[in-house]
Amino acid sequence: MGYGFLFKGKTCIIFAFLTDLCKAQATFELGGLYKNGDIMLGGIFTANFKTVPPELSFRSRPTQLICEGFEISSFQKAQTMVFAIEEINKNPDLLPNITLGYQLYDNCVSLPVALRAATTLISGEDNVQSDFMCQGPPPVVAIVGDPVSTYSIAILRLLTLFQIPMVSYFSTCSCLSNKQEFPTFFRTVPADAFQVEAVIQIIKRYGWTWVGALATDDDYGQSAIKIFLEEFQKYGCISFTETVPSLTENKIILRIVKSIKQSTATVIVIFSSEEELTPLIKEVVRQNVTGKQWIASEAWSTSSVIAIKENFASFGGVIGIAIRRGEIPGLQKFLLQIRPDFNPRNNLLIQFWETVFGCKFFENGSNVTWSDLEGFKACTGLEDITSKETAYSDVSELRSSYNVHKAVYALAHALHNLMSCKDGHGPFENNSCANIKKVQSWQLFHYLKEVNFTNHLGETIVFDKNGDPLAVYDIVNWQQDRDGSIKIRNIGIFDASKTTGSKLFINEDTIFWNFKHGTIPKSICSESCQPGTRKSARKGQPFCCFDCIQCADGEISSKTDSTECVKCSDDYWSNDRKTECILKEIDFLSYDDAMGATLSTISAFGACLSFGVLVIFIHYRHTPVVKANNSELSFLLLLSLTLCFLCALCFIGKPSELTCMIRHVVFGISFVVCISCILVKTIVVIMAFKATLPGNNMVKWFGTSQQRGTVFFTAFIQSIICLVWLTTAPPVPNKNTKYQNSKIIFECHVGSLIGFSCLLGYVGLLACICFLLAFLARNLPDTFNEAKFITFSMLIFCMVWITFVPAYISSPGKHTVAVEIFAILASSFGVLLSIFAPKCYIILLRPELNTKKALMGKAGSKK
Secondary structure (H helix, E strand, O other), X not given: OEEEEEEEOOEEEEEEEEOOEEEEOOOOOOOEXXXXXXXXXXXXXXXXXXXXXXXXXXXXXXXXXXXXXXXHHHHHHHHHHHHHHHHHHOOOOOOOOOOEEEEEEEOOXXXXXXXXXXXXXXXXXXXXXXXXXXXXXXXXXXXXXXXXXXXXXXXHHHHHHHOOOEEEOOOOOHHHHOOOOOOOEEEOOOOHHHHHHHHHHHHHHOOOOEEEEEEEOOHHHHHHHHHHHHHHOOOOEEEEEEEEOOOOOHHHHHHHHHHHHHOOOOEEEEEOOHHHHHHHHHHHHHOOOOOOEEEEOOOOOOOOOOOOHHHHHHHOOOEEEEEOOEOOOOHHHHHOOOOOOOOHHHHHHHHHHHHHHOEEOOXXXXXXXXXXXXXXXXXXXXXXXXXXXXXXXXXXXXXXXXXXXXXXXXXXXXXXXXXXXXXXXXXXXXXXOOOHHHOOHHHHHHHXXXXXXXXXXXXXXXXXXXXXXXXXXXEEEEEEOOOOOEEEEEEEEEEOOOOOOOOEEEOHHHOOOOOHHHOOOOOOOOOOOXXXXXXXXXXXXXXXXXXXEEOOOOEEOXXXXXXXXXXXXXXXXXXXXXXXXXXXXXXXXXXXXXXXXXXXXXXXXXXHHHHHHHHHXXXXXXXXXXXXXXXXXXXXXXXXXXXXXXXXXXXXXXXXXXXXXXXXXXXXXXXXXXXXXXXXXXXXXXXXXXXXXXXXXXXXXXXXHHHHHHHXXXXXXXXXXXXXXXXXXXXXXXXXXXXXXXXXXXEEEOOOHHHHHHHHHHXXXXXXXXXXXXXHOOOOOOHHHHHHHHHHHHHHHHHHHHHHHHHXXXXXXXXXXXXXXXXXXXXXXXXXXXXXHHHHHHHHHOHHHOOHHHXXXXXXXHO
């Protein structure tokens, strides 16, 4: 006795051989459905949701796993495959003269059971095999299933070795699209990558940037959450992520619920199947967690187990991604024709019947004892299935079942195309065709890749290069019906195959939001920053969590959630809200301005006053007071003072090239003439006193011509300074933003600072000389104390201009010009009043003193 390998239809099974017989090592007790045919299709479905593991004592052969918890709604999917095969067998246009058979097994939501089912399918159930030539087709040419991604991955490790195709109706893990690892895998349900895309499109539609994410600890959940995190973090932030355990662990469930309650995220995305999610759902409902918007993956979005009235307070308004719903004509009638079958290969029919009617069979070799029947009635097999309204017979929400139907038809069309091959035009070696009577799995695999047909609903069934179908989802919403039950309603569609326009369509009017006043929930870490502010990231937190900082002056942000503020150009400034740049106000000392109007009025008044004194002096030019004070110099001084007052007007108004040049020229020359006249008067006073001394003949050297020449010469020097200044670097209009950012100060830039300094310095030099001479002559006995008046006027003049320098430098904007005008007016009034007020007093108010006798008497009394 030894061991060897048996190849049957490209499937390798280990047998113990004795002479020419091969005997299987063991068989598995599996729940299934069976019907013989020319070509057999395998199927793996979920009927029972619990397994009882055997006791492993290692003293005897372990017993089989026991499956429990029969779910009649899931049994509908297996029956849909049976219906599709029966429908194909009756169709003369599809696989004529070929009868399809089936062998379906229950995976009991257990990986070991699923692997045993797959192994049994590819090896067959015959206990003894003596035909070493392995003629005919394999036990099954393809498998429909498994519904669980993790199980599909494990099963495909076996199937890939023998090129056996598997078409899944519910395994959505994107990892299965890897043709390097799983070349024989196909599916009629879209991959999770498309589901994630649909979820993100929904989240983007409602501006949710702060979400929590849950996923089961299996290939389906972890693959989906990985893709989701990678894609969503390009748009938003994850508040928390948690892994839902495959096996119920209360501590983990409580921790997950705590994370959900503590999170500020309103939206929570869950990638899980209904089996793993049920314990978490119960705990969420028990703790009355509300105010959350749940986004459901396709594995639980249409679950009748979770979508119940008791869960509505917490889970009402769920938005889910659902497999496309379809209609299968005749399916309901077929489902209601079911009858119990005591063939061991059809034992799932017995389980179904017992579950629906709550009874037990004990005939036909059943091992059921009377104690097992306690609390149950005996089944007769004649019960009326039509009297039971169950999820099994409900064909209003055919989603997974519809995908089963498409999977079976995809295999049938592949077989039909294989059978329709013409010799010499085949795809195999030497252009040969496959023999439908002896078809092998690898031959069917070739045709399955090329499947392209339109089903009864007008939907195109085709597989892309990764074995994936066209990705189209229904968007569903959990709403409450009149009787309080939850109704899963279609509210939109997601079509990933669209190349133009939006892939997502949602009818907003049909959505139920489980929030106060039915408002759309917000799920953001921080409120959006309005225009005029910018986002400032919080240290150590995701980029969705930020503070809003007001833009600085001169900067704006015109969009919501701006990351930075944009600086306005030089001629613009931000408005009060910092939302737009507005043209800066051009500010200058204008006549409309209160300050400008006041200064211009004072200037005009000063000029009129000077001119009035000039008129008085001209009118009284023959009187002793006017004659005694050198009438010609007095006329010239008054004229220059008039110009000094008027030149202040050149500093008011909008600067231009002309006004910028003439204002300083007029100012400089007027004041030089003014100071020169005072200086000459001072010299004349000194000369007059010296002339009274015996033997002194100095007065003849400083007569009228010399006085005029002195005034002209000093004015000529100032003219030269002005000429050089205007020629080299003249004052020009300038827009100054140095002092006030929100305003443009329109001013005259001095051009050459040296030229401006020379102009002022020369005036200051003359004023200092004049003050010094007047100060030295203040006690000389002259008529009307002329030297003292000059000293006082020069003292005022010098004090004004000394204080002008720091005030000029420190004054901002148009106030600089105002300071300069004030200095001009103050010094001009100082000179005018100090020198001419006493004389006007005598001329106008004390004419008795305006006589030669009075002057001579006063002069004589002082000697």
